Amino acid sequence: MPAAPDYPTFVTHLECSMTGKTYEADRVHGLSEAGRPLLVRYDLEGVKAALDKESLARRTGGFWRYRELLPVRRTENVVALGEVTTPLIDLPRAAADLGLADAARVIVKDEGRLPTGSFKARGLALAVSMAKEFGLDHLAMPTNGNAGAAMAAYASHAGIRTTIFCPEDTPEVNVSEIELQGATVYRVNGLINDCGKIVGEGKEAVGWFDVSTLKEPYRIEGKKTMGLELAEQLGWRLPDVIFYPTGGGTGLIGMWKAFAELRAMGWLTGPLPRMVAVQATGCAPIVKAFEAGEEHAPLWENARTIAAGIRVPIAVGDFLILRAVRESGGFAIAVEDEATIAAQHEVSRREGVLLCPEGAATYAAYRQALADGRVGKDETVVLYNCATGLKYPMPPVARALDRTQPIDYAQFT
Ligand SMILES: *Cc1c(COP(=O)(O)O)cnc(C)c1O
Numbered sequence: 001m002p003a004a005p006d007y008p009t010f011v012t013h014l015e016c017s018m019t020g021k022t023y024e025a026d027r028v029h030g031l032s033e034a035g036r037p038l039l040v041r042y043d044l045e046g047v048k049a050a051l052d053k054e055s056l057a058r059r060t061g062g063f064w065r066y067r068e069l070l071p072v073r074r075t076e077n078v079v080a081l082g083e084v085t086t087p088l089i090d091l092p093r094a095a096a097d098l099g100l101a102d103a104a105r106v107i108v109k110d111e112g113r114l115p116t117g118s119f120k121a122r123g124l125a126l127a128v129s130m131a132k133e134f135g136l137d138h139l140a141m142p143t144n145g146n147a148g149a150a151m152a153a154y155a156s157h158a159g160i161r162t163t164i165f166c167p168e169d170t171p172e173v174n175v176s177e178i179e180l181q182g183a184t185v186y187r188v189n190g191l192i193n194d195c196g197k198i199v200g201e202g203k204e205a206v207g208w209f210d211v212s213t214l215k216e217p218y219r220i221e222g223k224k225t226m227g228l229e230l231a232e233q234l235g236w237r238l239p240d241v242i243f244y245p246t247g248g249g250t251g252l253i254g255m256w257k258a259f260a261e262l263r264a265m266g267w268l269t270g271p272l273p274r275m276v277a278v279q280a281t282g283c284a285p286i287v288k289a290f291e292a293g294e295e296h297a298p299l300w301e302n303a304r305t306i307a308a309g310i311r312v313p314i315a316v317g318d319f320l321i322l323r324a325v326r327e328s329g330g331f332a333i334a335v336e337d338e339a340t341i342a343a344q345h346e347v348s349r350r351e352g353v354l355l356c357p358e359g360a361a362t363y364a365a366y367r368q369a370l371a372d373g374r375v376g377k378d379e380t381v382v383l384y385n386c387a388t389g390l391k392y393p394m395p396p397v398a399r400a401l402d403r404t405q406p407i408d409y410a411q412f413t
Helices: 044-050 053-057 063-069 092-097 120-133 146-158 172-180 192-206 219-233 250-264 285-292 318-327 337-351 357-371
Strands: 011-016 022-024 038-042 088-090 106-110 138-142 161-167 184-188 241-245 274-280 331-335 381-385
Touching: 038 044, 038 219, 044 063, 053 219, 063 219, 092 337, 120 138, 120 146, 120 219, 138 146, 138 192, 146 161, 146 172, 161 172, 161 192, 172 184, 184 192, 219 250, 241 250, 241 357, 250 274, 250 318, 274 285, 274 318, 274 357, 285 318, 285 331, 318 331, 331 337, 331 357, 337 357, 357 381
Parallel strands: 106 381, 138 161, 161 184, 241 274, 241 381, 274 331
Antiparallel strands: 011 022, 011 038, 088 106
């Protein structure tokens, strides 16, 4: 058991997301006995008594400001790399182009500003801090890139060893940043679920701890802060619709959990947003299950998309994603890679906001949903740009100028 907390913390227990069976806090946990994600539960009355919106507003930025709603007990175990509150950026030209009503806004929440350039920092900061609290000394994970980079950075900062497996076609920049930030990284001739199998099977032989999406309870608590932060930034009133690029779904599940907790605390008024899970047509298990009315999403064969972060053929938290989407009155939608690329170009050129492919997929999905009427022109939407566009290949530029020849200035007018 840890020593007495030096900061008020409110975790009471953990709970199986499938069966509701409870598990003791302050112990190392993976999945529940039913093989499903564990959710952290808090004494929300206690949080409410310890924290009010005014004192919260006086704290510095970044997700550690929500400490009372996070699981880390001891401040010395907080692993931080300079987290910021990620900005909300309006897309006024897009709103005009799309013919939105005056009061409606299109907002990008730009998660590319976080350490390691993606929102994976939120989840991994929490998972690594909890690993430190439990004294774990070797962490392993499968990754499509960004999660591995975030885990490598936070774990190295905490002095914890990491071994990471990624599909062999993971972009070079991701593999390099993982290795450079202190992890040992392997390319595997398979997809992320194949990498996950290696991590799972190595647990006995190596003794590493499996930090795969939703296979430990704390990444979701970190991703939850996306929802807490959005609510606070918008004055505790949420938008009509949230578009979220969905791979393993941690962020969507986490935000839905955040809204439930804030609601239980009486901090949120008004309706909750409709949650939209965005996938690529080349890997859309959640969309398929949503449309079929199923509770689970079987393995998607031959998963293929340029948006690597959402190339997740099977998700342990499938039923939690589908529940959140359905409870919220939202939907799941798939977009073609061509539409994603077009969206990336459009938003970069028109708004000066360089989205990552996954973030661009949310804009493409939004356009599609406006066209088919599932989202109205009078509604405010938030699109999650989950990583900086700078980490991804960009189109080459061939335009050049020969300074040794007379320059025709008319060409610039
Ligand atoms: C991980 C990731 C996603 C998917 O996030 P989940 O919460 O796991 O569904 C989307 N985009 C990018 C860039 C990612 O790194």
